[in-house]
Amino acid sequence: MLDVHIDDFYKDCATTLLSGFRAFPRQQTLFIEDISGPDTVDEFGLHSPRHLAALGAVQWLREEGFIRFGALSRQDSVDDFVLTSKAFTRLIAPAQPQSLRGDAENIEHSGDITPVFQVLEFARLQGDSLWLGELVRDYLLSNHI
Numbered sequence: 001m002l003d004v005h006i007d008d009f010y011k012d013c014a015t016t017l018l019s020g021f022r023a024f025p026r027q028q029t030l031f032i033e034d035i036s037g038p039d040t041v042d043e044f045g046l047h048s049p050r051h052l053a054a055l056g057a058v059q060w061l062r063e064e065g066f067i068r069f070g071a072l073s074r075q076d077s078v079d080d081f082v083l084t085s086k087a088f089t090r091l092i093a094p095a096q097p098q099s100l101r102g103d104a105e106n107i108e109h110s111g112d113i114t115p116v117f118q119v120l121e122f123a124r125l126q127g128d129s130l131w132l133g134e135l136v137r138d139y140l141l142s143n144h145i
Helices: 004-023 049-063 085-092 102-107 116-126 129-141
Strands: 028-031 077-083
Touching (some): 004 049, 004 077, 004 085, 004 116, 004 129, 077 085, 085 116
Antiparallel strands (some): 028 077
């Protein structure tokens, strides 16, 4: 089992990429609270560590070439957020049958290939951090795709 902050990182990456996928190819404003959950700044105007971790995941995805965005707005949002071709092609790739678990096998339709984004969304909605981490590592962060 990995540290909680790594599990959160995988969840933040998945949430960010799925948000971009749902709007693709349209640019959008991505609010960090949509990734990290509600946040309140402290008396010094600083965000919570959880909020800053989600922001860090978004910035990391940009540095690694998965997303593009314009301006960062006061650590609250990013403007003109969109997936890159690298992220889009990995999300629409067919998931391997061994990636499906339990009820996820039901999202396959009569022999159709299930794309990675559907399995990733299902794992995220199930709240299965181990499965989500495996999917992010295997399909998004792996160099052999």
